[in-house]
């Protein structure tokens with residue numbers, strides 16, 4: 001959505017609300033297209049004594065494979081973003097990275113919203129905080145069913161320990177017998 005902001009820039013105290021649905025279904029995150037339904041966008045642009053602020057509120061559903069078990073996981077997110085708008089070119093602006101330069105008094109809100117959301121998304125999605133993940137040996141989803149790999153590993157380790165202990169016993173016995181002689 002292209003916002004025309006000249007009126008707001010020229011009138012201190014003015015404010016405008018914008019509300020629409022943004023289709024982000026084409027946007028890829030890694031190999032997924034996680035924006036399964038349109039993103040609800042509410043924005044407000046206001047002029048406070050010459051300082052023009054863009055406030056954005058977004059809410060959306062996000063479907064992404066769990067980082068541990070790879071099951072598709074549907075999450076709801078909502079975020080607030082805030083930017084200062086300036087008619088100065090970016091190099092001349094004093095406000096740093098939160099400032100967006102709008103030299104012709106227009107802004108393409110879709111692009112701003114997309115960039116803000118992609119920067120804010122968590123780096124990992126989990127189906128539940130205590131997801132047990134997949135067995136690294138047999139690939140079974142351990143949330144659904146425990147496999148035998150873990151007990152087998154423990155058994156193998158115990159067996160190795162037993163062998164080790166037996167060897168030590170032998171050494172001790174040998175030493176004893178030497179002492180006895």
Ligand SMILES: [Zn+2]
Nearest residue numbers: 066069127131
């Ligand atoms: Zn999971």
Ligand SMILES: [Zn+2]
Nearest residue numbers: 135138147149
């Ligand atoms: Zn297993």
